[in-house]
Each structure stands twice: as C-alpha cells, then as structure tokens.
Amino acid sequence: MPQLGSGGGDDLGATDEMLAFKDEGEQEEKIPENAFTERDLADLKSSLVNESEGSGSPAAAADPEAIRRVQDPQRVYQEKLPDHMEDGMKHQDPGMYKGSTYSGYPFLMLSDPYLPNGSMSPLSNKVPVVQPSHGVHPLTPLIPYSNDHFSHGSHSPHLPADINQKQGVHRPSQTSDIPGFYPLPPAGVGQITPSMGWQSQSVYPLPSCGFRQPYSSALSAGASFSRFTHPLMLGSGMHTTGIPHPAIVPHSGKQEMEHYDRNMKPQPEPKREKEAKKPTIKKPLNAFMLYMKEMRAKVIAECTLKESAAINQILGRRWHALSREEQAKYYELARKERQLHMQLYPGWSARDNYGKKKRRTREKQQDSNSGGKRSAFGTYKEKDAVPAQFLPMEVL
C-alpha cells in the first residue's frame, strides 16, 4: 500500500497507524463477507492456475471486493492521520474504539500464555482481543516483554530505565516519551468490552473458501497453541538487555548473525566466534503482518490450505474487506510494535537486515513492480482489472 506522505522522519513511525475514517454515518461497508470468502478458494485456485489472467478478467471485474472498494472511493487506505489527530479521533470517536475502552494498549491487557504456570489470565475470557479464538494474538510477539518486563514496578510497564544507557544509542525524543507509550487506562483491564475485540465480531460469519465444515475454534485454538513457537518459549530471543523479544532471531544458520548496533563496524570474526554471534533483530511487524499472523490459522482451518502463498492471497483479500475500524486496530498494534521496537533497539535499522535474504530472481520482482505499484487495489496488478466506472477518481 503506498504511503501518502509517509515522510519517514516521524517520531515513532506514526504515519501509518490510522486510516482516514470518514463520516460516522457511513454505511457499514463491510461487504457481505461470505459473498466473497465463499469464493476465496475457488478464485484463488483458479487464479493460481491462470496466474496471468488478463486485466479484463471477468473474475477480477466481478470481484466483490474490488467492487466494494471502488464503490467506496472515500475509503482511502493511504490517508493516515498524524498521531495527535489519531489520538483526537480516539477520544472523539468512541464508536471507533468501542466505548473508549481502547484507551490503553491492548497488549498490556493480554492474558499471558507465558505465565510460569502457563495459565491464562482470569480476564482472558472477558477480552476476546486478548484471547483470540485460535490463540494467536496479533500482538503475540509483544507479550514477552509486555508482561514479564513491563509489569515490574508500578510505574513502568515499559522498559528498564537503563535500557538506552545500555544501548549506547540515544534518541532523546523517544526516551522522554517512553513513560507515555503504554499508559494503563484508568479503567484497567477488567473493563474491556468484548465489543472491542475484532475476534468477537462476526467478520467471517460463514466458513469461507467454499468449504462447508464449520470453522472449529477449538481445533484452531489447539492447533495454534501447538504450533506456537515463540522465541521466548524456545529459550532464545533474548535481548542484550535481558529482555526477550521475538524480533531477535537466534542463530539458526539461515540468517547471518549481526550485531544489532549498526554503529559497530563489522569485524572479521574467527570461525569459532560465529557460534557466539548475536542474533538478528527482525523488523517489527506491520499491520498486515500482524493480521496475517492472527488470521492465518483460521484461514488454514477454513480452507484446509497450507500453502502460504495461497493463504496470503486470501488474507490479502480479507484485509481489504476489513472495515476501517478493524484495520485501524491492526495499524495501532503495529504502531505500538514499532514504538516498542525502537525503544528496545534504538540503534537498529531495517537496513541492518538488508542483504540477508538473497534474491534469486530480481527480474521477476522488477517485473511485478513495473506492472503497477501496489496500491489500495491490492492484488490488482493493473488498475484496468477493475472497470473504469468503478475506479475512484484519484485512480482515473
């Protein structure tokens, strides 16, 4: 999705987090989900086979999602508000955050599957967002340092006070803000209404992918938990500060190890020291990645698919089918994720991981890119895939 005036340079990457929500009275734009999810798999499979479908493909033109999008030109994904506006919206738009219970960062309210005894929070059953049906919270990666390391002390559900000192890299503008990043709402965790949980919403009321078997949340939950392999649980992903973080990837052999401090010059190391290399710090997950992580198990269960490429296509469509409110939640989670990432690894840059994934066929990627920059039209590689009459003015 193209960023509109992303401009980087934001204090904490706050340019992405909020979508421009239009009038409150807007008709619920959630498409009849089943109408297109029923076709997800069929469409996907056919499209996978006929990957080079023409731009005028009837299937593409008839895609309800596309129609929905183009019929709602005011839904401009890339329109995002700065933080202060976002915050303003939060307060001014109780409907968006469902009764102002969203004033705090949800992950502070998470039940903690990593409790020493493995038990869930007694509140978990009240907070769907905390305990998704399939057990993978979009902020799952945040859990480890949210509870274990943020709950110590009454004031700081955040970072150890000396973290930046240890890092040796300072971002004064951030550090001063740290205490305000994850304010616990006065209401506390117990007052989160189920309505705020997108899991509780009937986003996918019917099984998708054309499969009739109902989605089994129990199965999904079990599957999710069983497949859940968090770095913390694996005993790795420990930050140098002692804070475990999922972004820290232990030396697995696949990726090179690199010190997270890019200010340090890479030094030729003896082979024997390779084993002691520090883990790679991964990029924080963006909103869509969080959404994928959350919903993947569900799609797999619904569609009995395992191929990630196919699943991701479905998820991409579903992502666009989400209401702005629902997407906004993920943008917010992603923003918090980035904030926390920046606090934990002040010297880290996405650049640090450049070159760690070797691309075998750059030409393909260039081709795909040249086919049209990715846009709010998602999987449509060319806008012509959508009849012109459905295209927003800005696209025409």
Add this chain to the structure above:
DNA sequence: GACCCTTTGAAGATT
C-alpha cells in the same frame, strides 16, 4: 538447504 511464492506495510535506497 536455500530460495520462491504471495500478501501489505514500513523504511531505507535510489532517481
């Protein structure tokens, strides 16, 4: 075993 595929978003790099 490493990379591809596939998605969107963020951020760095390049033009």
Add this chain to the structure above:
DNA sequence: AATCTTCAAAGGGTC
C-alpha cells in the same frame, strides 16, 4: 519528492 527495493511471516513447492 517520487519511485524503487528490501524485509517482515508462513510453509509447501522448487531447484
């Protein structure tokens, strides 16, 4: 400033 490139997750498939 606009555009391009890379990586983040995931797991079956491919080489």
